Amino acid sequence: MRILLVEDDLPLAQGLQISLRHQDFAVDHVSNGKDALNTLAFADHDMVILDLGLPDIDGLSVLKEVRKNKSAIPIIILTARDSVEDKVQGLDIGADDYLVKPFDISELTARLRVIERRLGTANSSIITIHNVVIDTLAHKVLVNEQVINLAKKEYMVLKLLIENAGRIQSREQIESHLYEWGEEVSSNAVEVHISNIRKKLPERFIKTIRGVGYTVEN
């Protein structure tokens, strides 16, 4: 996957490039908004990491400009300011994710991996957690090397949980994903799917955080 990093602070950009290369991402770097827009116009990057505090054009305007050109390229915003308005505005304009500096590299790479899988550009379509293996290309789930049968929606919910392993998915989040996939969602659909999935998976594989949501631990 080829990433365009838009960041004006050179030491930070250099450090980030090294980290991302360690994780096998290809990274190009520009340090202002104009260069970012020019680069995006002809080069074919798979996604953008965009700092909001740029010297020439402010990051949100860059984001707006990119989205105006109907480009659906995934964009993760980085910022050193934690104003809520910036975040809400950024996500409204069409950023895919939002990280406040100083962030953990593992946090950034986890989010990059989710995007990568969504784009289908991941090196491997296989995720293994304990004795459960999911192949996102073949749409298959194996438990103890045995393929198990999951209904389509059940598979989608499980995939979401596994891709975000270690993080909690709230009922609302899962619901909104089901909607996004164009599925009809009844009021207790999420609970029903989870309980069906649980019957086919090892005990305690999916954990309930009461009042918050569900998670798969890695």
Added chain:
Amino acid sequence: MSIRRYLMLIIISIITLIVFIAAIQGYKASMLQAADLFDVQLSSFADTLISLEPQKNNIKVSSNDTLAFQLWSNNRLISKSSNTPQQAISSFKHGFSEHNFMGKRWRVFSLKKHNTWILVAQLLKPRFELAEKVILSAVTPIILTIPLLSIIISLIISYGLKPLQQLKEQLTKKNINDLSTINMEHAGKELQPIIDTLNRVLSQLDKAYEREKRFASDAAHELRTPLSVLKINAHNLQYELGSDNESLNNLMASVERMVHVVEQILKLNQTNPEQFSQQMKKIVLTPIVQQVIAQLYTDISARKQIIEFVDNNIEIYGNDFCIATLAQNLIANASKYTPLGGQILVSTLQHGENFILQIEDSGPGITEEEINKVFDRFYRIGGDCNNSKVIGCGLGLAIVKHIVVLHQGSIKLSISPQLQGLMVTVTFPSLLEHHHTVAKKTVEVHS
């Protein structure tokens, strides 16, 4: 007292007073006039009497008539009206005088003609009555106009004070975060300088406020960027050198600590009630608390703790960034100070008019003596070497206190009846109470 009421009271009192002084003066004047008139009448009565030669003719005067007479000759009463006594009604001295007889007060006129004293008298009462009639007909219209006058005066005062009223309205509409200048078209010569001064102060304050805000924001930016560089490069070094390099591990731990302290200091500054400027609005606690728990979940599950959220769909008037920060600090504390495998219970509930966010844990709790100290900045129980590996700088509860003050709420620390550890109860006022009131800067710390 309001200027309007003060002016009304003074002006109407003065007008009433003047009307009454005028009435009294008028009464005196009409009384004198009436006296002259009646005296002329009385002396002509005496003249008439003489010409009638009462010694010879019998003159009848009824006992309730307002006129009376006596004729005396050589100290002998030779004739009298029936409404006079047997004694002389006045001394035998030429001219007017006043006397009492037959239970009434009279004006008497004495006149001597050929050895005969003619004493004529007239009741005084009609004079007073006439004077009263005159004065009443003069004053009544004036008195009747006082209410009308009051209304007119009140309208004039209102009109005159209109700029002041407008200024008042503009000022009351302002909330504490609104430092925009005041615009008034017809302020008047007296008010304009006040408004100009006010506007000057407001815009200076606004500038200072903006500077302060930008300073905080710039400071955040200037601190976070190099910290990010440190963090990323330490991470890269670890990747290259392996994770068992002691110097590097110490460096990374210090960077983590530094990042944490900087974040806490920035938050403490951001939530300072004296310079807080973000919007308050109606917010639902559920998603905010869920997100905070989700963010902290990695640490909580690493400590093998069980967390539960019992939600009651509570809506409060507040700022979502602040509420998230408050929940983040309290839930992080519950996890940090509770041993491995412990329990954390977060709940929202309504209690009467108030809304409550409650965080309980199964940890050691906080003793009575420490309860009032833990809200102090940089205070940690047991000093800096607190619970060995627990990362923290003692600012969390100070930040929480700021946020509670901003929301006009209260916070209470006690023992959790369910989990036996600490129970933190944050109470927010009802939505109505909070509506557009200016932050009362109080915080209650109960034990």
